[in-house]
Amino acid sequence: MTDQLARGLFVGFGSDTNPFDSPNGMDENLRRLDDHMGLYTLSAPQPPGTSYPLDPANGDGQIYSDGTYATFNAGTWKHYEPRRGVRAGLVGGTESWLNTGSSWEAFSVVDTEPAVAAATAAIQPLVTLATNEASRSEIARDSAFAVAAIRDSVLEGLDDATIAIGANFSVLLPDGSLQPYRKDSNSSATPIGEPVQTASQVNAVRADVNTLNQRFARAQVAVWRGSHPEVAGVLAHNPVTGRPLVYVKWNGELVYRGAVSPDTVATLADSAVGRTLSSISVLRQRAGGRYIAFQISRDFRVINGWDTLTNRPIGQGAGGQLPERTPSTPLPVGEVVPRADVVHDLVLGESLSVGARGIPVLTVAQPYANLTFTDGPRSGLGGLTSLTPLVENDLTPAPDAGVNRGETPCSAASNRVVELAAISSGIPPSANIRLGSTAGKGGAKIVEVWEGASWYGLTEAHIQAGFDLVTALAKTYAMHAVHILIGANDAGQGTTYAAFKSQLRTWRASVEATYHTKTGRNNKVKFLLQQESYRLTTNPGPALAIYDLCEEEPDNFALVSPTYHCAYASDQVHLLAPGYIKTGLLAARQRHAISTLGERPRWLRLKSAYSSGNTTTGVFDVPVKPLRFDVENLAPTTDYGFRIVDNFGPVTITGQSIVDGDKVRWTHDRPLEAGAKLRAGLDYLGSGLIVLEGASTNLRDSEDEVVIDHGIEHRLFNACPHFERDIIRIFH
Known part of the structure; x- marks a missing residue:
């Protein structure tokens, strides 16, 4: 006798009606299919382990905060593991959630297609004004003059390296007006047109444009993306004069700025433009989730939407798409690292590895249970006698005799690994202790810190001391990866691509062998390579060798990041304390992939x-x-x-x-x-x-x-x- 499931599928066919031999799993497959047809939940995500709801009816479901979910069908509950992309709606409500593969993300949908259509009609006169009633090039030129660099003389403009060849700048004249110039070379400039506007007017416009650019960046998804997606406009006011203004951008460039009449302002403010703009903040408060979809397609793809974390538009209609995390690769069996009570996060390299110019230090308190040696992360041979809370210091002189050593990447990396493990895997900080230290040497090339060089003794001492001190606490010790910051001195002193690449291979193998010898462990020790963005235009060999090694030997090397987006010191070589913290945070993501997730680190x-x-x-x-x-x-x-x-x-x-x-x-x-x-x-x-x-x-x-x-x-x-x-x- 057949049974009907919650959403209409029939199961339990008899032998005379079932086209498949029984038992064959067909009923189970049909049950799974029926469970996912219009899945809904009786309440918002509950903690894992929460009891199933009482008195369920066939078709009821429940979702849980770890991404799992359960359905009640044919009189029984069935629990499912997380499945990315599954959607569940709240029974009797409008809320819905999207399964990310590890959790449920609130996802609210508001259909504003009529508002977008009305916005298109409302702003069309502005586009016409910008493109037909005035020359687009003249409007763009006038806007460029309004925000151009202002200098006291032509000579000052020529000498200013921040003004590029071909760019405009203006010279303040005695009567307060501005004469625009185009910089033809470092020794000549051509006047453009007649003097325009006063300095006070220009300053007001400059402040106005900066303010509106910020507003525009936040509001562009809601203004207009219609039949001419390269054009967008925003209604605002001049913060100096209080007068209403309309701004129109073409492909991201301001091409029209002008006052409008009170009647026009009232019309626009009451139009879909104003309503849609104001709806962003309202929807963010109501939606509760990170992503807000203003428009969705029939297959649930976002056409227009908003990312409330980054304050940026998402969706095809906004010129973007929802962030999509691509699949990771599990570590091969030979690369899986052992669990340990304390994991040593060692850093090696040149001056960037020991925090040169990273003063004043910022990390002076340990929020978790992470450790370092007696004299801090940079401990020399005499400072490896005990374990203390991991914090940064500026002890002078450092073991390498440096007198400007401060914040290193150590604390940021170890602390962030603990946080990522707690977030992704629920591992409490007390059960995930990291030992952060660096045995680097300022001004060094690889051949001055690898095995055979006298300085290599400090690397050996850090590994030995880590193992001995942790073992003395009746805890287990392991080292999974070493963060490497080296290449600037090699680049400056002419080390070739081939030599640097070979030396990195040899250095990694010797560090791994030292670790095996001193600890009895036999796991892989991966080098996490920071690509230094220094002297690339004269000797890119070391940086290119780093990239190629990470691509060719992913079992031994992984890229952390280039350094050009980290905060550099005024000497144009080293980083500031925030720069070292950022390199540590980026390295933490790679350490987390290896230590916690058992995955190969990802990089672009x-x-x-x-x-x-x-x-x-x-x-x-x-x-x-x-x-x-x-x-x-x-x-x-x-x-x-x-x-x-x-x-x-x-x-x-x-x-x-x-x-x-x-x-x-x-x-x-x-x-x-x-x-x-x-x-x-x-x-x-x-x-x-x-x-x-x-x-x-x-x-x-x-x-x-x-x-x-x-x-x-x-x-x-x-x-x-x-x-x-x-x-x-x-x-x-």
Whole structure:
């Protein structure tokens, strides 16, 4: 006799009606299918282990905070493991949740398609005004004058290196007006037009534009993305005069700014533009979840939406997409690391590994149970006699005789690993103790710190002391990975690509062998390599060797990050304390992958580059899609930091775009010839960065991890590393 499940499927066919031999699992498959048809939950996510709801009816369900869920069907409960993408609605309510694979994320949907359509109609006159009633080039030019750099004389403008060749600047005249100039070279400038506006007017406009740019960045998803997605507008007011203004942007550039009549203001303020703008804050309060969808497609893809954590638009209609964390790779059996009561987070390298210029120190308290040696993370041979709480210090002189040593990456890394393990796996800090220390040496090349060099004795001493002191506490000791910061001195002193690559291999093997000998352990010790962004334009060999080793030998090496987006000191070589903290936080993510998750660390990696005609495409392995060109959190760089060359020299890049979330497509002025290469972060340094002979890019992934440490916000996205790769030419 057949039975009918909650949503209409029949199971339990008799032998004369069942087309399958029994038992065959078909009933179970049908049960699973029925359970997921219109899944709903009796309440918001409950803690794991909470008892099933009383008196359930067939079709009832319940979701749990760890991503699991249960359904009641055919008179029995069935518990399911987390499944990414499963949606569950609240019975009798409007709330819904999306399964992330490890939890349930609140996801509220509000259909504002009518409001967007009304906004399109409301703002159309502004577009017409910007494109038809006035010359777009003249409007853009006037806007550029309004916010151009103001200098007291032409000579001052010519001498100012921050004003690029071809850029505009203005000179303040005695009568208070401004004369615009175009900087033709470092020795000549051409006047443009007649004097315009007074200095006080320009300052008011500048403040106004800065304020509205900030507002626009937060509100652009809600203003207008219609049949002309390159155009968007925002209604605001002049904070100096109090007069209402309308701003129109074209492809991100301000092309119109003007006052409007009170009647127009009232119309616009009462239109869908105003309502949609104000709805963002309201919806954020009501939705409760991170992602808010203003519009969704029939297959539940976000068309227009908002990320309440990053305050950025999401969705295809906003020019973006929901962040998508791509699958990780489990560590092969031979790379799985042992559990231990105390894990040693060792740091090795040159001056960046010991916190040169990282003063004043910031981390002076230990929030968990993490440890270091007697004299702190930089303890010398005489300071390895006991274990103390892990904090930073500026003891002078340091073991390497340095007198400017301060914050190291040690505390930030070990503390963050503890936090990530608690967040992802529920491991309490008391059960996850890390030992942070560094045995680096300022001013050193690899050959001055590897086995055979006298300084290598400090590396051996740190490992031996860690093992002995932890064992004396009747606890187990292990070392899983070593954070390496080296390459600047090798680059400055001419170490070649081949030599540096070979030396890194040898150094890692010797550190691993030392660890095995002194502890009796036999696990793999991976080198986590920081790619230093220094002297790249004169000797990129060490940085390129680091990239290639991480790609060729993922069992032995993993990339942490380039350093161009970390805070540099004024000497253009070392980092400030926040810069060392950021390198530690980035290394913590890789340590966490190995120690806690049992996964290979992820980093932004180019998989292939190919060219056809006047187009080149780079395909990337992206930890969190989509790729982004970011000029807000990364210093604006010529051609976003990329260069394409062949045997005839560089091509002129005419366009760059993100495709499918994991590809970058470049257009250029001619087809590529033999010897074509794609270069990233090797030729241009971002505006305002102070890295000696350094280079940078604007490409990153969509990792949205943010850590606020000592009041400083650290955005821990995966930045594009420095690399050079051959481009494969195809002819179709």
